[in-house]
Amino acid sequence: MKVTYYPVGDYQANCVILSDESGCAVVIDPGDEAPRLLQRLADQKLRVAVILLTHAHFDHLLAVRELQTATGAALYIHTEDASALSDTRRSLIPPHRLPYELTADRLLIDGDTVVVGELMLSVLHTPGHTPGSCCYQCDNVLISGDTLFAGSVGRTDLPGGRTAALLQSLRRLATLPPELRVIPGHGEATTIGYECRYNPFLAGV
Ligand SMILES: [Zn+2]
Numbered sequence: 436m437k438v439t440y441y442p443v444g445d446y447q448a449n450c451v452i453l454s455d456e457s458g459c460a461v462v463i464d465p466g467d468e469a470p471r472l473l474q475r476l477a478d479q480k481l482r483v484a485v486i487l488l489t490h491a492h493f494d495h496l497l498a499v500r501e502l503q504t505a506t507g508a509a510l511y512i513h514t515e516d517a518s519a520l521s522d523t524r525r526s527l528i529p530p531h532r533l534p535y536e537l538t539a540d541r542l543l544i545d546g547d548t549v550v551v552g553e554l555m556l557s558v559l560h561t562p563g564h565t566p567g568s569c570c571y572q573c574d575n576v577l578i579s580g581d582t583l584f585a586g587s588v589g590r591t592d593l594p595g596g597r598t599a600a601l602l603q604s605l606r607r608l609a610t611l612p613p614e615l616r617v618i619p620g621h622g623e624a625t626t627i628g629y630e631c632r633y634n635p636f637l638a639g640v
Pocket of ligand 1: 490492564581
């Protein structure tokens with residue numbers, strides 16, 4: 436498996452590309468800058484079969500429409516964030532980018548497995564930042580969205596956010612293998628072990 440990620444858009448959300456040996460790829464959180472993403476995929480000769488969203492906030496999904504048009508890729512999201520794809524009060528799409536509505540092709544729940552080519556991703560439902568926030572684990576990498584950041588965690592004061600749920604989700608992430616590499620929704624990569632030791636939000640759970 437090959438893993439690349441890079442920040443996109445005004446909020447510098449990490450767009451993650453996972454691909455297998457044959458060039459079959461999953462894009463997680465294509466947040467913006469679709470032309471740059473499409474160029475990157477073409478340069479690496481990758482075929483995108485599936486787009487996964489960690490949650491339905493605009494800064495993680497504003498390149499989905501163009502990516503789907505160009506590739507025909509299917510869109511997957513947790514069932515509890517699916518309705519937010521057509522509810523701008525929850526997706527928080529900026530006015531100058533409206534109208535922008537998406538429809539999911541598959542609704543995920545905790546414990547689901549997403550198979551794309553030789554890639555196998557496990558779905559961990561980690562509510563708190565939004566009701567349908569998810570982390571995706573593939574081999575030794577966890578894509579944590581806005582649930583867990585290096586040294587911090589996602590905010591819970593936006594529509595649908597719940598602090599108690601976030602703490603419960605963090606408690607669960609803290610039980611994952613310490614060596615598991617974490618690519619968060621914003622900022623630098625980290626590991627579960629490092630966060631358990633140094634992230635003040637995990638120390639207390
Ligand atoms: Zn968010």
